[in-house]
Each structure stands twice: as C-alpha cells, then as structure tokens.
Amino acid sequence: MSESELPTAPRLFPDDAAIRRIGEGLLARTLPRADWTHEAHLAATTWLVRDRRDIDVERDIAAIISSYNVAVGGVNDDAGGYHDTITRAYLAGVRAHVAMRDAAEPLVDCVNALLASPAGSRDWPLRCYSRALLFSVPARRGFVPPDLAPLPVPC
Template sequence: MTDHTIRPFASDAAVRRVGEGLLARTLPKAEWTHEAHLAACAWLLLERPDFLPEHDLPGTIRAYNLACGGVNDDTQGYHETLTQLYIRGVRQFLVRREPASLVDTVNALLASEIAPRDWPLRHYSRDCLFSVAARRGWVEPDLAPLCHGAVTGKGA
C-alpha cells in the first residue's frame, strides 16, 4: 500500500463547507483537492439523502468544473469511472464504519485503504483507467475486481 500524507479536516463544519461549496459551485478551485472529493462524497452519502451520488454527482462535478473555468472533455475535467469507483468505495467504507461524528468519519476515510491516489490502479491498468472510454462512462476493472468486502475502516 502506498504511503500518503493525510490532510485531515478540522471540524464537521469544514467538511460541510466543502460539500455545500461543491453543490453551490462556490468552493474555490484550489480547495477541490483529492481529500475534498472524498469528503464531499462522504458528506453527500451521510447527510443528503435527497442526493443520489451515482446519478447526481456527475452533473454536479461537471457544472462545478465549468463554474471554475475548467472544461470536461476527453482529456480533462470530469471522469466517470473514477467518480463511480470512489462512490462505491466510500459507500463500502461507510457501511463498515462505526458511527462517529462527520469529521471523525471523513478523517478515518482519508486514512483508509481507498484514500491513496493510486487506489484505482489496484483495479485498473493506467491505459484502461485513463482511456477516453473510462472518462466518458463506467468501465469495469481490468486488473482486479471490486470486492464488496474489500474496503475497511483500517488506516493505510
């Protein structure tokens, strides 16, 4: 497992600020970090039952990218396979996690096995994951299947 530096969140409010900023398209682009992606996904799953990430997050991220001056094309911006993969991973993590505060849950997620940036490469080859097909739509893993019991709350 790759070591990764965790930039934890300080409070529940800090996590909510990221999620709400994503939805409102007001989160500064510099704050849309890998940790922010994971935190926003966890917040949406835990506190926004009206929001179905598998369906609603793609459009939300695309709109956010455009609002920040970015683009969504075949080489940059929104990536469907990565988004759906992380939604699955965060869901699995949350199912297995003991109830805790929002910030404690998010910080545990950031210390989990799915938090390293290279986690998707345990399931996908680079060629497959960074293909146009994977950016545009869901592509099944070509290296290792996703196991429903594989994501734990244990640190990296």
C-alpha cells in the same frame, strides 16, 4: 523512487463544519477551485453519501462535479475535468467505508479514517484498474468495469 513519487500524507479535516463547507460549496458551485483537492473530493462524496440522503449520488454525481468544473473555469473533455470511472470507483469505496462505520460517529472521524485508509489514497483505483484502461478516454467519458480486481461492494 524519486521524492515527487513518494506518497504524501493526506490532509485531514479539523471538524464536520470544514467538510460541510466543501460539500455545500461543491453543490452551490462556489467552492474555490484551489480547495477542490483529492481530499475534498472524498470528503464531499462521503458527506453526500452519509448525510445528504435527499440526493441520489449515483444518478447526480456526474452533473454535480461537471457543472462545478465549468463554474470554476474548467472543462470536461477527453483530456480533463470530470472522470466518470475514477469518480464511480471512489464512490464504491466511499459507500463500502461508510457501511462499515458507526452511523452516529462524527462526520470528520468517518472522512479522516477514509483518507488514512488504503481506499483514500490517490492511487487506490489502480488496485482495480490497469493504468491504460483507467486513464483511457472511454473511462473518462463513462464507467468502465475494472480489469484487475472487483470494486468493493458496500456491506
């Protein structure tokens, strides 16, 4: 395995405020593009699921991320931008993670525990999907069911 293929440790968040800044910046489309990392995706999704019950995440996540991508100069096409299957796979993982946590724990503890878990890794969806299916245009454009293993179900 080359050095570039070695897994990297997740960048953890210092406090709840840092996570809320990511989530609020995503919703307002003001988050700097450089801050929209893998960890930020999972932190924002966890915040939305856990703390923003006024938002129907399953219904709205595609529009939230797609409009953010456009606002920061990105595109949503067959090769880049919003990827529906990856987003929905991680959303299932986030929901399962949140369901197992104490609802009173600090948001930062919930997010950092997710990031440190297998479900927080960058390659986690490949436990449920073949690479060919996950990175196909149909999977980017809409949700496709996994072909290797079922997605987690919240408890």
